[in-house]
Amino acid sequence: MAEGAPATPSNRLHVLPNSTLNNSASLSALLAAVPVRSQHGPADAAVTSLTLDSRLAGPGAVFFALRGTATDGHQFISKALEQGVAVVVVEDLPAELHPGTTYVQVPDSAEAMARMAAEFYGHPSRQLQLVGVTGTNGKTTCATMLHKLFRELGYHCGLLSTVQNQIDEEVIPSTHTTPDAIRLNELLARMLQAGCTHVFMEVSSHAVVQHRITGLHFAGGIFTNLTHDHLDYHGTFDAYLKAKKGFFDQLPKSAFALTNQDDKRGPVMLQNVAGRRETYSLRNAATFRGRLIENAVHGLHLEVDGREVQFRLIGVFNAYNLLAIYGAAVLLGEEPTEVLTVLSGLTSAPGRFEPVVSPKNRITGIVDYAHTPDALENVLQTIADIRQPSQQVIAVVGCGGNRDGAKRPVMARLAVQLSDRAVLTSDNPRFEDPNDILAQMQAGVPTENQGKVLTIADRREAIKTAVALAQPGDIVLVAGKGHETYQEIKGVKTDFDDKQVLTEMFGLLGK
Template identity: 40%
Template sequence: MLLSKIFPDAKIDRDVDIVRITDKLDEVVENTLFVCITGKRFDGHKNAQKAYDSGAVAFIVERDMGLSNQIIFENSRVGYALAAAAFYEHPAEKLKLVGITGTNGKTSTALMLRTIFEASEIKTGLIGTLVNYDGEKEIEAGLTTPEYMELQKLLADMVENGCEYCIMEVSSQALSQHRVEGMNFEIGLFTNLSQDHLDYHGTMEEYAAAKAELFKMCKKGILNFDDEASKTMLENATCEAVGFSMNEPSNYRAQGVELSNNKIEYFLDRAAISISVAGEFNVYNTLGAIAAALECGIAFEQVVWAAKKIHGVKGRMEIVPTETEITVIIDYAHSPDSLENVLKAVRRFAEGKILTVFGCGGDRDKTKRPIMGKIAAELSDKVFVTSDNPRTENPDMIIEDILAGIENQKNVKADPDRKAAIADAIKAAKKGDIVLLCGKGHETYQILNTGKIHFDEREVVREIIANII
């Protein structure tokens, strides 16, 4: 694509055919548009000359680098997003976008909404933590919201495959890095806000501000009015606001809520809603999905019918078949709020004790570690503290941070070997007990200082139980 077509209003020295856009030096080939990003650890402008020597013929920069065909932006990430969109001929403009943001519940809400759309014969693409779907095939997901070029390629494939909608999980990092710059969302949906990602954002205020950007980019905002942060989301919003809730007055309010170990039931505008998922948090997730579907124009009766097809999400309150007298549940809970929510949900139907296995990720927000330790100890009967993607950090030091939040460690055991910790919990469980494995969820790997290894907790549980029996 010609550079003049990517940036029709830019002053360029000479028009060139662009075959690739990237910010990575090792991806540069002849006729590349190279993006110089000013990051927290490295300034990509230092690679501009090397990129030129490797074949780059145009540059997105934040300052004059003395190079031909340099296009200056105050923030080069904005230029990156706009260039990527133009390169794929602006696919977002040919789709109806639903963006979902919040600390917890994004994946579940996105998948629930897709279920309603598909049951209503609306062809829908999906971008999220668990999986991406281009309308024809599922694609393994990396980041919650993909990088600039990958994101636009996915959207372009959805257009080619005949999708009408795209449901997209929009992370706070994606918003702060302008990956969705220039996109106009039909719906922006806010699930909740609690402590997470402070290693990136620094403060809760900055974290909230990043998420609030979505509500300057959508026509209609659908927000959890029971979460105080919904007010923050709307402070500078330009969209129409629609609320869902259990407690506060709202447009879509669940009443008469009943919870069990495999089902939630409630009334919405006198209609009985019954869905085969567990936990109070899933009342909010289903409400958000139902509200979004209704605000997209699907008939109420159709939405109520389609919602019955919603089922559990992999790695979210997922029960692992064991054929034993204990129950093993896998959940992605990896923040203080999500850990508290899942433990409270399990306590509602636990017949025996709750034995919780969890850890905290390395190279991530350290301040949440003692908080999560305190929550696990207070809401569990026994706690097995272990590793969860320690990355470059020493697993023992992460465990020490977690243990610092637990005053009484009588019913706490620590072991950095996650498989051993799971085995200890399963062996300690008695009839009617629940072993809750938190943190990994859908993930089938562990990230260690030596790299990524295969680690699927479903396989681990089956192996441990087979050896015990």
């Protein structure tokens, strides 16, 4: 299908065959776009698989020795050799070279892996309308709803998101916001083989820095917003900003770059971009202009480019998401009125302002992934906008372990200031002591708000307590985990679903 072309009968949904990928390539072909410092061993090995896991290496495989934050893949070269690996890609050559194995020394193993993976799978992104969404908040909602929208418009579509990956309706579990470059290209190849024309994916800042998206061809990029997050990894806010900007800097001339004009970092994303520069806004002049008419419990009433539309999503932050989705669809060649008609009937991604209502006491539970100060403030402000004067808001909030600690006191302060009662609890403590995390959160609670706060390390008990505190008609927000169905403690993941626990606690009311 031509780039930007609307759907026609020839590319509408049809029955697809089941098939598998069988790839092989010569080493010389895979290295064509890779800067090579030196090469040792057989010059043109036959390659049948790629891996960054030495346990999965074998005859015909290329093993990539990647330097990570916790481990260095160079330590596992000997294990890969024991597995009979054909080629090893390294940044530093080992002291002894194994006879019969080809060693390729490169400046950056991650970049080499991405470029070789794209070549190995036949550059599937070049044959797809691939749209990436980046920003602190809104990535999952935008990518998921674009996938839903284009499915409704009649296209075969792929989705790569934090919640799950999808090929049309086939669900593939997701372990990262953006998969590693090998897995990513494999999924794109599967999507192409299944007849997909469009793919919508979240692009994390980690993915940009770690070269997971290097070598991909994007039809467009969307920027949602930028707030405090991931400083545990990037170190500084400027480095975080630079990582996001790095995605837009990679966009080709044929792509569109769509940015939030109302976010002060939005215009930064468009600086020196090769592609078409487009904007969306609720407050300023922009390519795609929206006006908020009403934000109510039943949804948003917006004027979008002169058309009044009622949407099922709630909150000003979702008004921005809807504008981004609409703008991207129009830039991909879809008819504006049809886009708005379909979009008005769609719901958001799982765990994004997802309501759960108690049938007995009319208590409304809201499950949301808000795990940054900005996201938590947005959700609580949205609840404040739609609540009735008689309704009290009880917020259950936690912060993850082994992550940026600077946001912990900020999130606790927001929780107590924007709700009637706050229950501070665990999120995914990982390898940190939950009580240490809670102490850091508690430090952010102003003295005058101390009486509004309870601290309960056990998340199930925290949700149970919040529900017990609620009166008929009140609102209970459970923030931080959203779609996640596990809790990670001391390296062990156990089943834990906020929505399920909330529903269970509602079922106990009145018993």
